Structure formats: structure tokens, C-alpha cells
Amino acid sequence: MKVLIIEDEPSMREILERALTKERFVVETAEDCSSAMRKFGVYDYDCILLDIMLPDGNGLELLQQIKKMGKKDRVLIISAKDSIDDKVTGLNLGADDYLAKPFHIEELVARVKSLIRRNNNSQTRLSFANIDIDESAFQAFVDDRPLDLSRKEYDILLFFMYRPNRLIHKEALAENVWGDHIDQTDNFDFIYAQIKNVRKKLSESGASAEIKSVYGFGYKFVET
Known part of the structure; x- marks a missing residue:
């Protein structure tokens, strides 16, 4: 947020x-x-x-x-x-x-x-596919099993959980997750690295949703 x-x-x-x-x-x-x-x-x-x-x-x-x-x-x-x-x-x-x-x-x-x-319509728990996030505890779950995420990985997943099935530009993601610090970088390599980590952890946990790349635009969070 x-x-x-x-x-x-x-x-x-x-x-x-x-x-x-x-x-x-x-x-x-x-x-x-x-x-x-x-x-x-x-x-x-x-x-x-x-x-x-x-x-x-x-x-x-x-x-x-x-x-x-x-x-x-x-x-x-x-x-x-x-x-x-x-x-x-x-x-x-x-x-x-x-x-x-x-x-x-x-x-x-x-x-x-x-x-x-x-x-956000008073939501403290978000759900998409078999993924849940308890915002009050800053914890993500896949099939009710805790998902081990770093702070930025959690922030990225939370951003997508609020926007399932929507095209997300990489600049919008960076601005919302990194704030003013986005102005201090020349490229988006740090975003690609964090997205790769989130994808890997979702896949290894058996999540039935994934962050898909949309060529020339950014990403889309969809069910698999």
C-alpha cells in the first residue's frame, strides 16, 4: 500500500x-x-x-x-x-x-x-485461485500452507492479488512497490529478478495462478 x-x-x-x-x-x-x-x-x-x-x-x-x-x-x-x-x-x-x-x-x-x-471494501483477506493473503498478518498462503516470501516479494504478490486478470505495466508495478526509489534506477532488472523469485515460489508451492509476461507491456496475473 x-x-x-x-x-x-x-x-x-x-x-x-x-x-x-x-x-x-x-x-x-x-x-x-x-x-x-x-x-x-x-x-x-x-x-x-x-x-x-x-x-x-x-x-x-x-x-x-x-x-x-x-x-x-x-x-x-x-x-x-x-x-x-x-x-x-x-x-x-x-x-x-x-x-x-x-x-x-x-x-x-x-x-x-x-x-x-x-x-478496498474492508478486505483483510484476499483470495484468487488457491492463493490467499491475510493482510493483517502480512502472510500469503497456497492451499492454506504458508508461503515464504521476502517483504518485496509479498508486496508484489499483494499488488497482483488486488488486480487479477488485469494488464499491469511494469512502471505501475515499480511505482507502487518501490515508490520514490524507482527514480533512482536506470532499468527494471531488479523488478525482473523479484518477479522471477515470486513465480518460482508460487510454482513450487503448487499455486494454480501465475504472473504471465505480456510482451511490450508488462504482466498479467491469471489462473492456470
Whole structure:
């Protein structure tokens, strides 16, 4: 799952990034409205953490822009401004939740997870063919037998489990599983290596689904 933190205070941004990364989210950050807008134009996110007070604009105005772009990303406003007017305005503009600073990190993480579950129809267990994933435990199963995956292998399989029988471009896969780090590479060899590992483990476990290559495009997760 991919999260964008829009927060201008470096220490708070670092705390949030560390906490959400620990919970196995792919985390990207932006320190102002302009850098956030650049990201919106390229990426989609499962959840956006949005501060109201930003150095080059107002977070509520940024929220309006997000909605005008037709983005479906869940938005959690995090702000030191704990006023009823800000809460009402934010929710009326399309925010999904509002959390005033200071807050407990545990509560923020719980709210992010809740918003993402809501966006995914409250699913915590996914099934396709004879493969299951228990998201609450970060565990994949084939015929109810645990599948031993590394963190990135699990993230790849989870990405496909949400998109069975759909054509997936390799760039979309990379952006969702690796986030900002995708910009630091010149090729996709690391993706090919990870996909190869997932395929091998699915095959050896007796899975009745596989990740097929679609020449010139990317991949498709299908039953065999």
C-alpha cells in the first residue's frame, strides 16, 4: 500500500515516514504544495496525509485541486489547527478523516489502515485461485500452507492479488512497490529478478495462478 505524506516540518515528516514504513507501507513525502502537485500528476496513492499549514499554500486549497483532478486517493488531514471550521471545510471538500496535532502515532497508523480498508471494501483477506493473503498478518498462503516470501516479494504478490486478470505495466508495478526509489534506477532488472523469485515460489508451492509476461507491456496475473 502506498502513502504520501505532505508535511513541511522535517522532524514530523521523518517520524511519520518511519512509523508507516515500519508498518510495511510504501511511503513518499512532499514538503510543500508544489512538490505534492508534481507527485499527483504522476502517481496514485492509497492514502494521503495532508497538513493544512504549508509554506507555499493552504492544504485545503491543495485538497480542492486533488478532487478536481478526479483523484480517488483517501485523504487524512493532519493539522495543528484544531478548529471546527477547518474540520467541516476539509470534510466538505472531500477529506476522509481529520486528526489534530498533537496525536499518538499509533492512532494515526490505525486511521490510515482503516481508510485503506474502507477503500478496498474492508478486505483483510484476499483470495484468487488457491492463493490467499491475510493482510493483517502480512502472510500469503497456497492451499492454506504458508508461503515464504521476502517483504518485496509479498508486496508484489499483494499488488497482483488486488488486480487479477488485469494488464499491469511494469512502471505501475515499480511505482507502487518501490515508490520514490524507482527514480533512482536506470532499468527494471531488479523488478525482473523479484518477479522471477515470486513465480518460482508460487510454482513450487503448487499455486494454480501465475504472473504471465505480456510482451511490450508488462504482466498479467491469471489462473492456470
